[in-house]
């Protein structure tokens with residue numbers, strides 16, 4: 216082969232001085248703003264949807280939407296959703312789905328309620344709930360991953376199975392936990408700080424930590440790669456099954472926290488605890504801009520999606536429309552967001 | 565005497581009824597370039613997937629530096645210093661170039677958090693090294709936006725990142741232009757010069773003849789020929805041999821068989 220056909224591999228660095236060559240590589244765009252927008256377009260799109268929606272509500276009923284009361288009630292219930300929306304972003308990115316989290320919420324919070332009712336410290340109850348959530352997540356994940364089952368169907372089945380178990384054992388009876396109100400755990404996790412429900416601070420912390428886990432941690436990187444191309448991930452030595460089981464365990468942990476928080480809001484555990492969260496939480500993930508096909512997603516977008524979804528219900532009623540409009544608006548926002556994300560996000564193959 | 569880096573002994577692999585490999589022996593010494601040849605479907609990719617731990621052999625033994633290994637896996641083979649550019653490139657196309665280069669080998673610091681800046685730095689160094697200096701693409705570009713050849717560049721960059729002892733290249737030059745192909749061969753020579761080894765799969769026998777020290781020809785899951793370069797006079801010899809293996813009696817025989825088949829109908 217002739218010499219001309221063999222370009223010296225070190226040539227490029229010889230011609231251009233290194234620092235300037237390095238500079239060329241530094242950032243994809245001429246301006247950091249553009250780079251930021253490109254990197255976060257899904258989350259920003261969701262934010263835009265939220266802002267437009269709130270503007271519409273405010274125009275419809277300015278008085279209600281400028282009162283703090285409305286926001287306080289949203290800030291109390293929103294955290295519960297956030298604790299499951301965020302782990303679900305990981306699951307969906309990984310190319311799976313988990314529909315069993317409502318039952319896990321119910322189950323873990325049941326364990327919490329049992330421990331508290333037996334007279335132990337609520338902190339012990341929280342620890343027990345977390346362990347329960349982890350174990351259930353591991354069980355569901357193992358069933359899907361090692362059993363080679365479709366996560367859509369298998370987790371749906373597990374949701375029914377676990378909920379059924381709760382119902383059979385409790386025969387529909389709830390548990391009142393009045394002793395909670397003067398416990399340390401309540402003050403730390405469920406009271407108010409400067410008039411703001413303290414849950415939201417914990418939830419924000421959880422979102423920030425999870426976003427770092429997703430974008431800046433080995434776990435998140437492997438979740439994305441596995442969801443993108445599991446064969447490649449395996450060829451590069453990633454334990455694909457282990458990563459998949461881990462995301463289900465993460466959902467279990469999130470569901471346990473969510474369930475415990477919801478019990479602490481009401482001082483009561485119901486055998487149906489968590490049931491109502493299935494559809495709003497799933498909607499939040501996709502409204503947030505995480506696509507269904509795996510490989511990419513956004514934790515912050517999911518969180519904004521959760522805020523959007525939880526404001527729809529409150530907003531529709533507060534705007535003076537009858538409750539009959541809630542489902543209609545839910546659907547409208549979901550469809551509009553999906554259309555927006557489709558236009559906003561290219562799918563690479 | 566060069567050290568025996570890796571040895572596959574009596575490897576068989578069947579996919580259900582399909583026998584992809586039936587008792588194959590293959591070894592690579594330190595500092596050696598081995599050319600693996602064979603027709604489509606001969607079992608070349610299957611063999612190197614077994615070598616890189618991605619596919620489990622039905623039977624057979626793998627020895628690394630003379631020691632038999634158990635529980636061989638993709639992670640283990642990478643730890644042992646084997647890097648592979650797979651035929652399908654093994655890229656995650658929705659991820660950035662950086663994420664692909666460090667796939668399964670993330671640079672982490674505190675509590676497993678990524679050393680993002682270090683990764684970007686290393687990735688751009690690598691890309692410069694393989695002459696991947698387009699201004700449009702950066703380490704943070706999405707692989708799905710790259711052309712076929714550029715994607716191949718990412719896969720090769722990943723394989724050379726850790727000064728691997730054995731680099732396996734499964735048809736690395738398909739989809740590459742003439743200059744890019746030349747770069748790959750130049751790189752192969754560099755690796756050999758630095759005392760490391762390469763297992764090269766290619767369909768262009770002239771190319772393989774140019775760079776390999778030893779040739780192994782696979783035919784329908786069996787080794788049909790193992791020969792040192794010194795024993796083969798020219799690429800034509802090799803081509804003739806491979807034709808002979810594939811169609812005993814020459815291509816004329818193939819035509820005869822076709823005719824016979826037609827007559828039988």
Ligand SMILES: Nc1ncnc2c1ncn2[C@@H]1O[C@H](COP(=O)(O)OP(=O)(O)OP(=O)(O)O)[C@@H](O)[C@H]1O
Nearest residue numbers: 579582583584602603604605606607608609610611
């Ligand atoms: N996952 C699989 N399932 C079933 N059969 C397979 C599988 N992978 C490979 N095979 C079969 O094994 C045989 C060898 O395939 P292999 O990919 O190793 O060929 P190759 O020599 O790399 O061919 P090529 O030059 O076309 O890449 C083929 O007959 C193929 O059909």
Ligand SMILES: [Mg+2]
Nearest residue numbers: 608609610651
């Ligand atoms: Mg092949």
